[in-house]
Amino acid sequence: MSELIARQKGRLRLMTLWLLWQSPRRGIEIIDDINKMTWGFWKPSPGSIYPLLNKMEEEGVIEKTSDGKYKITAKGSEEIKEFLPIKQINSIEDSVQELEGLAQFFKEVERNKLIEYKHRIISAIKEIEEVVKNA
Structure with missing residues (x-):
């Protein structure tokens, strides 16, 4: 796998975790939100997001809810906090x-x-x- 592809997959994982940290979402919502976040410059394909979601679920960083949405777990929250300086707007x-x-x-x-x-x-x-x- 090329270094560029590996970096892109890493970004997809982090962006997915960050979005799920904000609120539970379906896979298609994650795709659409990343597209919006990047102002249309990047729209992950279903062939990249759904295998990633399955892998992340197996790892225990996310879980699928009964309504079909994915949500971040405590393990996932810890992972995202290590990589992204998440600033909450509190004031x-x-x-x-x-x-x-x-x-x-x-x-x-x-x-x-x-x-x-x-x-x-x-x-x-x-x-x-x-x-x-x-x-």
Whole structure:
């Protein structure tokens, strides 16, 4: 297996664990969420996600619930915490810092990549402005 493929599989595992750490999901939801997280640059195939989910279930890092969703186990939570600096937003200060980071990110993104998301970004900004204005 090439080094690139091995790294990609490692990323898929970590992204899957991170998503399941947030909330239980079906395999198709994981595929769609990774696609959204990467702004459409990467959409894992069912042929890569479902074998991975089966392997992770065998390892005990996730489990399948009665409604067909996968959820992270305590073992999986420990694994993801070792690899990703998971920052929980627990305060307004954390949220403001996150917004400031997003503003910097959008300044640095190539403009042509923002076009597809422009209306959603503007909508989110308007919602935040409305909440703050009414505070």
